[in-house]
Structure formats: structure tokens, C-alpha cells
Amino acid sequence: MHRPSTVEAEIADELSAVRPGLVPGYTGALPGARAAVLTRLWRGLAHEPLPWIARREHGRDELTLCLADGRRLHGPRADPYATDAYVTAVRLDGVVHDDPARLMADLGVPHAHAFAAELAGGVASLALSRAGSEGGPGAWPARDWExxxxxxxxxxxHPGCRSRPGFSxxxxxxxxPEHRPVVELQLVPVPAAQCLVTGVWPGWLREAGRVVVPVHPWQAAHVLERRGGRVGEQRLAAHPLMALRTLALPGGPHVKTALSTRLTSSVRDISIGSVAASAVLSDFGAAVAARTDGLLHITRTLGAVAAGSPDLAAVLRESPEVYAADGERVVPVAALATTGLPRSPDWSARFARLALTVGLRLLELGVALEAHGQNLLVVLSPAGEPVRLVYRDLADLRVGPARLARHGLALPELPARMVTDDERVLxxxxxxxxxxxxxxxxAGSGPVLRAALESAVRDLPRTPDRAALVDGPLPAKALTLMRLSPRTAGDQWAELPNPLRLPAM
Known part of the structure; x- marks a missing residue:
């Protein structure tokens, strides 16, 4: 029988005090949450270039990891593209592990202790998220935040899919957001002379000689107040989006707030450099999107402000809903599974064709999107067909000057980290x-992803980028390696088996 971790028990105790009605749902969700995190962790162990794994032995239905110290870790054959929680236990030298945190602690590799604590917190937070969410897709939402x-x-x-350190x-x-709260943003007035403002900061967020900065209440309590900063008395009701620190104002724009803690992998503050570049980057994004024949819209940044620090900053951005016609819905790709649409091979192929056509066209122009399921949204027709894409949050683009020049596009003044002609990086x-x-x-699995890609790539222009996609291994961020390498800055990468080379369904 599984012994609850200290973190799981602590969360249960806190929950019994603040929301006792959720305790049964939380405890019931823990086994599934452990399996979900263990599956993500097993993907990383199976496919990432971890220095303490000497070799991997592949059986018909099992994978054995031979560790550098002589130990052996056994588990199921790892599909790098599976999203179901199919790993319920693995064996380390014959000892069964169904808890990802205890497995990492017992592995005892460098930085394993801190990562094990993250995994334990992530399991408990995921169980809490599942306990507090409503079941079933139901009717299509009427509002973007839903x-x-x-x-x-x-x-x-990501093994830290629900890691929220610092949150009670x-x-x-x-x-x-999965708990569907209304969040009261705090409005902090700052003398205008102390602020960097780009774009158009609206009049309703200004006072005489002051700029009013929306602040997340977590940031106000844990960062600003502890530093002796002034917190405004006014409040602004908003609905949190899946990024948690970005919220939708009812009937208005989205506001990205600073949140100086690490969620998943990154600290979510807003750098002064990104505020300085936001207006230029927004104009550049609109110019590039205009080259896609209407297949892509990029949400515009309306205004951005930094009040002398990344800890006190905010960005106002268009809602993706502005790009939906009557009867259409704009859905984050990460939420597609909740639409109730059938996962048919034909639909998946049409969506993949749309996404790859847009992504490769922009890459040819010199713009590499960070088009994961949170940044990328799809416009669905009333019948549920994918018709256009919307992209938001330009802060993590990579831009190639040589490619831009070949297509008559000028390189704007962007942060140096965004600019590269390295084909591999792009x-x-x-x-x-x-x-x-x-x-x-x-897609949710390698064979389904293969089927969708096979149909989609047939229609793509025969460019070097297409050849790299079809012929080489598929790059993916080495998310486990990155969490076990806290002193290594920037992204680290794994090479996954190309789904187009996987056995057909």
C-alpha cells in the first residue's frame, strides 16, 4: 500500500481547514496524480541525455535504464508523445516505486533532493486541481477564460506540470484557473517619472501624474509588502487564464502580471527589457502575420509598464476573441481535448496541416514561434473545423536576420537573446x-501523431526546414534534465524518435 508523502498529508491538513468538502476528492485523486507525474518523469528518464544513465536496453514492451553506478531501472516501453498516465510503477533494482518523488529521492543523483520535493508538491497540487475541477466537457464556453x-x-x-512552490x-x-476563481487584482499607483511605459497605457489606469499598475494579489502579499512597497486600495476583478499570472478582464483585454516565483520551470516576472521591446515586437508580429494570407493572427500588445523593477510590471494584450467571427470559437490548443470534438484522424490531419503550414511559413521568413499549447490558439468554425490560428505572447520568439533580409523584412530592435541565424536554434x-x-x-500518442503528420507534410513546400522536420530526430526541451541542472542557464534539449518513423497504426 502506498504511504502518503509528508507533502500529501500537509496539503490534506490545510484543505481540511479551508475547504473540507474537497478532502475526499483530493485523497481519491492522489493515485492518478502520482501516475500522471510518474509518466511525465519516465518520459524524461527514457529519452533525455541524462549523464548518469549509461545506456538504455529496449525490450518488446519494457525499457531498462542502466545507471552509471550499476543499478537498473525497469519500466514500460516509453512513448515520448503519450499523454495518458500509463506508467503506474517502475522498479529500481527490484524495488517497486509508484511515487515519482520517492523514486527521484532514491535515485540520489545530483540535485535529486530538490527535484523530489518539487515532484511531491506537484503531485499534491495536481490532485488538488483535479479535486476542485468540474467533470466533463459540457457545452462550449461563451467566454475566453472559460x-x-x-x-x-x-x-x-513536464514532470512539474502542477508544481506551484510558494503557494498555500x-x-x-x-x-x-482550474478552480474558477475571480481574482481581485490590486492597483498600485506609481509616479509616472519612475515608470517605463511603452505602447498606449489606458487612461483608466492613470491618475494625476501617476501610472496605475495591476498587481497579482500573490505578488502584492509575498513580494511587494515584504519589501515595504505600497499596495493600492483599489481592486480590479479578473479571471485567471491557464498561465495563472495572466488574467482576462471581463469585456476587455488580458493583463499579464509579474509573479516572482517559479511555476513549472520559470520565474514569472516581467523583465524591463521585454517591456521596452513590447511595442516594437507587437508591430513586428503584426507585419509578419500579414504574410500568412489570413491564416494567422497575433494578438497585439496594447501597452506595457515597468515601475523600476521586474517585480512591479504589467502588460495589457488583446483578447484572442477579437479574431473570432460570428459563431466561431478561439480555443487554446491545450484545451482542445475539452471541446468534446471527436479525435478523428481526418480532423487531426487538418489541424496539423494548418499549424505546420503557418509555422513553416513564418520560419522561412525568419520567425520561429514558441507555439506550445498555451501560446497557440485555434479558431474553430461553428462546425468545429480548424480554420485559422491565433498566437499570443511574443516574448520567446527567435528571429533570424538573414532569413528576414532574404524576404525584404527589416530586423527591428529586439533583445539580443531573441536574435540568431543559427538554423538549429530556429x-x-x-x-x-x-x-x-x-x-x-x-494527438496523445506517437502513432496518432504520426498519422496526422503523414497527411499534413505531403502538402508542405519542399524546403530545407521541411526536410529537417521529416528526416531528423524531433527536438524537445529536456525538461527533466533542466530541473536537475539548476546551474545551467537556458534551454537544454533532447532528441526524440521522429514520429514519422514510428510504426503506422
Missing amino acids: WEQRVVDGHPF VAEQLAYG RRKLFGSLVAGALAGT
């Missing part, structure tokens, strides 16, 4: 997010 709040499990492949149970219930950015991320997460 699509976002249907995404309960978070990142489909009460704060997760109050701010997590392709990794797009393929790792779109194919190994959004399309794989939608």
Missing part, C-alpha cells in the same frame, strides 16, 4: 514547441 480554466493537468509532458492550499484555490524553437508540444499533446 476555455482556459478547463485545462486542469497543466503541461502535458488557500492560494491555489484562490488563484488557480528549428528547435518551432519544432520543439509546435510538433513535440502542441501537436503531440493534441
Whole structure:
């Protein structure tokens, strides 16, 4: 019998105090949450370049990892594109492990202790998310944030899919989108002379000589107040999106707030450099999207402000809903599984064709999108057909000056980290997010992904980028390696077996 971890028990105790009615649902969700996180972890162990794995032995239905210290770790054959929780236990030198945190602790590799704590917290948070969510797709939502709040499990492949360090149970219930709260943003007035403002900051967020900055209540309580900062008394009701720190204002734009804690892999503050570049980047995105014959819209940044620090900053952005015609719905790709649409091979192929056509066209122009399931949205017709794409949040683009120049596009003044002519970097950015991320997460398995891609790539122009997609291994962020390498800056990568080389269904 599984022994509850200390974290699981602590969450149960907190929950019994703040929302006792959820305790049975939470405890009932724990086994499934462990399997979901263990499946994501097993994917990383099976496919990422972890230095303490000496070799991998592949059987018909089983995989054995031979560790550098002589131990052996056994588990099922690993589908790198599977999203179901199919790994319920693995064996480390014959000892059965059904808890990802205990497995990582027993592996005892460098930085395993900290990562094990993240996994334990992630399991408990995922069980809490599942306990507090409503079941079944139901009717299609009428408002944009309702699509976002249907995404309960978070990142489909990251072992820290629901890791929320620094959030109490009460704060997760109050701010997590899957719990469907209304969040009261705090409005902090700052002297205009102390602010960097780009774009058009609206009049309703200004006072005499001051710029009013929307602040997430978690940020206000844990960062600003502890530093002695002034927190405004006014409030602004908003609905959290799947990014948690980005919220929808009813009938208005989306507001991205600073949240100086790490969720999944990254600290979610807003750099002063990104605020400075936001207006230029928004104009550039619109110019590039105009080259897609109406197949792609990029949400415009309306205004951005930084009040002297990444900890006190905000960005206002168009809602993707503005790009929907009558009867259409704009759905984040991560929420497609909640639409109730049948997962037919034909529909998957049409969606893959649309996404790859747009992604590769922009890549040819010199723009590599970070097109994962959160940034990429699809416009569905009233009949549920994918007709156009919407992309949001340009902060993680990669832009190739040489490619831009070949197509008569000028390179705007962008942060240096975004600019590169390295073909491998550009392709990794797009393929790792779109194919190994959004399309794989939608397909839910390697064979289904293969079927969708096979049909889609036939119609793509025969470019070097297409050849790289079809012929080489598929790049994906090495999410487990990155969490076990805290002193290594930037992304690290794995090479997954190309789904087009997998056995047909």
C-alpha cells in the first residue's frame, strides 16, 4: 500500500481547514496524480541525455535504464508523445516505486533532493486541481477564460506540470484557473517619472501624474509588502487564464502580471527589457502575420509598464476573441481535448496541416514561434473545423536576420537573446514547441501523431526546414534534465524518435 508523502498529508491538513468538502476528492485523486507525474518523469528518464544513465536496453514492451553506478531501472516501453498516465510503477533494482518523488529521492543523483520535493508538491497540487475541477466537457464556453480554466493537468509532458512552490492550499484555490476563481487584482499607483511605459497605457489606469499598475494579489502579499512597497486600495476583478499570472478582464483585454516565483520551470516576472521591446515586437508580429494570407493572427500588445523593477510590471494584450467571427470559437490548443470534438484522424490531419503550414511559413521568413499549447490558439468554425490560428505572447520568439533580409523584412530592435541565424536554434524553437508540444499533446500518442503528420507534410513546400522536420530526430526541451541542472542557464534539449518513423497504426 502506498504511504502518503509528508507533502500529501500537509496539503490534506490545510484543505481540511479551508475547504473540507474537497478532502475526499483530493485523497481519491492522489493515485492518478502520482501516475500522471510518474509518466511525465519516465518520459524524461527514457529519452533525455541524462549523464548518469549509461545506456538504455529496449525490450518488446519494457525499457531498462542502466545507471552509471550499476543499478537498473525497469519500466514500460516509453512513448515520448503519450499523454495518458500509463506508467503506474517502475522498479529500481527490484524495488517497486509508484511515487515519482520517492523514486527521484532514491535515485540520489545530483540535485535529486530538490527535484523530489518539487515532484511531491506537484503531485499534491495536481490532485488538488483535479479535486476542485468540474467533470466533463459540457457545452462550449461563451467566454475566453472559460476555455482556459478547463485545462486542469497543466503541461502535458513536464514532470512539474502542477508544481506551484510558494503557494498555500488557500492560494491555489484562490488563484488557480482550474478552480474558477475571480481574482481581485490590486492597483498600485506609481509616479509616472519612475515608470517605463511603452505602447498606449489606458487612461483608466492613470491618475494625476501617476501610472496605475495591476498587481497579482500573490505578488502584492509575498513580494511587494515584504519589501515595504505600497499596495493600492483599489481592486480590479479578473479571471485567471491557464498561465495563472495572466488574467482576462471581463469585456476587455488580458493583463499579464509579474509573479516572482517559479511555476513549472520559470520565474514569472516581467523583465524591463521585454517591456521596452513590447511595442516594437507587437508591430513586428503584426507585419509578419500579414504574410500568412489570413491564416494567422497575433494578438497585439496594447501597452506595457515597468515601475523600476521586474517585480512591479504589467502588460495589457488583446483578447484572442477579437479574431473570432460570428459563431466561431478561439480555443487554446491545450484545451482542445475539452471541446468534446471527436479525435478523428481526418480532423487531426487538418489541424496539423494548418499549424505546420503557418509555422513553416513564418520560419522561412525568419520567425520561429514558441507555439506550445498555451501560446497557440485555434479558431474553430461553428462546425468545429480548424480554420485559422491565433498566437499570443511574443516574448520567446527567435528571429533570424538573414532569413528576414532574404524576404525584404527589416530586423527591428529586439533583445539580443531573441536574435540568431543559427538554423538549429530556429528549428528547435518551432519544432520543439509546435510538433513535440502542441501537436503531440493534441494527438496523445506517437502513432496518432504520426498519422496526422503523414497527411499534413505531403502538402508542405519542399524546403530545407521541411526536410529537417521529416528526416531528423524531433527536438524537445529536456525538461527533466533542466530541473536537475539548476546551474545551467537556458534551454537544454533532447532528441526524440521522429514520429514519422514510428510504426503506422
